[in-house]
Amino acid sequence: MSELLRVEGLSKKFGALAAVDDLSFTLNEGEVVSIIGPNGSGKTTTINLISGELSATRGHVFLESSRITRFPPDRVAEAGIRRTFQNGRVFGNTSVLDNILIGQTPLLRVSHPLGRLRRYPVLRWVALLTELVVALTPFPAKTRELAWQRSAAEEEIGRFGAHRLVGREQDWAASLSYANRRRTEIARALASHPRLLVLDEPTAGMNTTETAEILDILLALKKQGQAILLVEHKLDLVMQLSDRVIVMDNGHKIAEGDPSEIESNPRVIEAYLGKRYATGGHA
Numbered sequence: 001m002s003e004l005l006r007v008e009g010l011s012k013k014f015g016a017l018a019a020v021d022d023l024s025f026t027l028n029e030g031e032v033v034s035i036i037g038p039n040g041s042g043k044t045t046t047i048n049l050i051s052g053e054l055s056a057t058r059g060h061v062f063l064e065s066s067r068i069t070r071f072p073p074d075r076v077a078e079a080g081i082r083r084t085f086q087n088g089r090v091f092g093n094t095s096v097l098d099n100i101l102i103g104q105t106p107l108l109r110v111s112h113p114l115g116r117l118r119r120y121p122v123l124r125w126v127a128l129l130t131e132l133v134v135a136l137t138p139f140p141a142k143t144r145e146l147a148w149q150r151s152a153a154e155e156e157i158g159r160f161g162a163h164r165l166v167g168r169e170q171d172w173a174a175s176l177s178y179a180n181r182r183r184t185e186i187a188r189a190l191a192s193h194p195r196l197l198v199l200d201e202p203t204a205g206m207n208t209t210e211t212a213e214i215l216d217i218l219l220a221l222k223k224q225g226q227a228i229l230l231v232e233h234k235l236d237l238v239m240q241l242s243d244r245v246i247v248m249d250n251g252h253k254i255a256e257g258d259p260s261e262i263e264s265n266p267r268v269i270e271a272y273l274g275k276r277y278a279t280g281g282h283a
């Protein structure tokens with residue numbers, strides 16, 4: 001299996017606090033790697049460093065052989081890493097469908113021909129004017145691209161089954177249940193067919209049935225070869241889904257291994273899983 005993501009000596013300090021300290025790991029094509037650990041152990045900070053939401057104090061992130069350390073979030077997304085957020089981020093006053101379509105914008109080469117220029121102060125106006133002209137001009141390549149965009153979004157809406165997002169495409173995201181907002185965010189990340197899907201507690205706030213549905217969806221994605229980096233507190237889900245599990249505590253990686261190794265690692269049991277898990281219950 002070839003290496004997709006490499007994190008090397010990644011560190012993030014917030015003043016005197018080392019939220020992530022010298023973290024290294026890799027994730028191969030098609031692999032599901034989960035990061036677990038107690039509250040405040042540095043899991044979200046790690047994801048934020050990978051996705052460009054935060055800038056590393058030290059260390060590097062590579063996607064294949066390209067160094068993406070300190071790329072802004074839009075460039076990381078363009079490189080093929082798409083994520084969801086622990087607290088959820090949907091545009092409330094925007095429809096479910098548009099929330100998903102937004103995620104694909106960087107991929108639209110016909111509708112946004114000079115999209116990369118948007119990063120530069122003066123040149124961004126050239127990009128915006130070109131997009132305006134393209135938006136006002138009907139031509140086949142654009143129509144085809146927009147049709148692809150829409151069908152990819154609808155496919156993702158359908159992924160969650162008949163009674164979740166289907167039929168709610170035009171509803172404002174603000175009107176959705178908490179679980180449906182999370183589904184919308186996952187759909188937005190998936191609609192761009194990311195090379196790496198990064199999920200920060202995707203089932204937080206979901207009940208047992210909803211969590212089981214997400215597990216099924218993630219297992220199906222894994223079967224299709226989707227690489228996933230997952231942060232999750234629900235250990236049953238983590239253990240069923242992951243090829244490898246990384247355990248963090250106080251910003252450090254304290255263990256890494258396959259689910260059975262992690263479940264039986266005394267240091268992990270002590271730091272995170274707790275006695276109940278060790279005796280067959282849940283942490």
Ligand SMILES: Nc1ncnc2c1ncn2[C@@H]1O[C@H](COP(=O)(O)OP(=O)(O)OP(=O)(O)O)[C@@H](O)[C@H]1O
Binds near residue numbers: 037038041045
């Ligand atoms: N922007 C920030 N400024 C200052 N401290 C921060 C910031 N973000 C995170 N921290 C601190 O860094 C540490 C790691 O936080 P992080 O959110 O990465 O933990 P986590 O493992 O995701 O926890 P949880 O399971 O509760 O989501 C915590 O002590 C947190 O308070």
Ligand SMILES: [Mg+2]
Binds near residue numbers: 043045
């Ligand atoms: Mg977190």
